[in-house]
Amino acid sequence: LNEAAQAAGVVCNGLIQVNVSGDPKKHGIAPADLVRLFDTIQEANFAALSLRGLMTIGRLNAGEVATRGAFAQLRALRDSLCERSGLLEFNELSMGMSGDFTWAIAEGATMVRVGSALFGERAAG
Numbered sequence: 215l216n217e218a219a220q221a222a223g224v225v226c227n228g229l230i231q232v233n234v235s236g237d238p239k240k241h242g243i244a245p246a247d248l249v250r251l252f253d254t255i256q257e258a259n260f261a262a263l264s265l266r267g268l269m270t271i272g273r274l275n276a277g278e279v280a281t282r283g284a285f286a287q288l289r290a291l292r293d294s295l296c297e298r299s300g301l302l303e304f305n306e307l308s309m310g311m312s313g314d315f316t317w318a319i320a321e322g323a324t325m326v327r328v329g330s331a332l333f334g335e336r337a338a339g
Contacts, residue, residue, distance in 0.1 A: 215228065215260075215262075215263055216258075216260040216261065216262050216263045217262075219262035219263060220261065220262040224262065225262050225263070225264050226262060226263050226264070227264050227266045228263055228264065228265055228266065229265075229266060229267050229268055229269040229306060229308055230242075230243065230248065230251065230252065230255075230265065230267075230268050230269070231243065231268075231269050231270065231271075232244075232245055232248055232268050232269070232270050232288060232291060233245075233270065234270050234284045234285075234287045234288050234291070235270070235272060235273045235276070235280075235284045237273045240270075240271050240273070241271075242269075242270060242271075245287065245291060248268075248291060248295070249295070252265070252295055252299070256299065264303070265301070265304055266303060266304060266305070266306045267292055267304055267305055267306025267307055267308065267324070268288055268291060268292045268295075268306070268307060268308070269288075269306075269307070269308035269309060269325075270284065270285070270288045270308075270309045271309075271311070272284050272285065272309065272310070272311070272314055272318075274313075278317055281314050281317050282317045282320070282321055285307075285309050285310070285317060285318050285321035285322070285323070286321050288307060288309055288321075289307055289321055289322045292304070292305075292306075292307055305324070306324045306325060307322050307323050307324050307325070308323070308324070308325035308326075308327070309321070309323045309325075309326070310323045310326040310327070311326070311327050311328065311329075311330070312327075312328045312329065312330040312331035312332075315327075315328055315331075
């Protein structure tokens with residue numbers, strides 16, 4: 215990402231995807247490995263890559279309590295990294311999709327993904 219952004223002459227804002235639910239069907243780094251990854255990226259001092267926050271995708275049909283718990287955990291991870299790093303711009307939380315975005319907003323989301331609410335379900339295949 216850094217090399218591509220440098221070649222294009224831009225700074226790429228990025229989020230780290232965290233699998234806070236532990237769902238094996240979801241991607242992202244495990245919460246226990248997040249600090250190490252964050253520190254590695256910061257120490258690399260990429261000129262064209264700016265970490266802006268965290269993202270997650272909640273479990274499908276997990277219910278409000280479990281989903282909000284996962285979103286709250288992501289917020290706590292973001293807050294902890296922001297505090298320890300002093301990066302004020304590390305303030306984004308991308309979480310919540312069409313079925314759970316209201317819970318995500320209640321837990322501090324700054325970005326939500328609501329494609330199916332706007333455009334309908336994706337075609338299978």
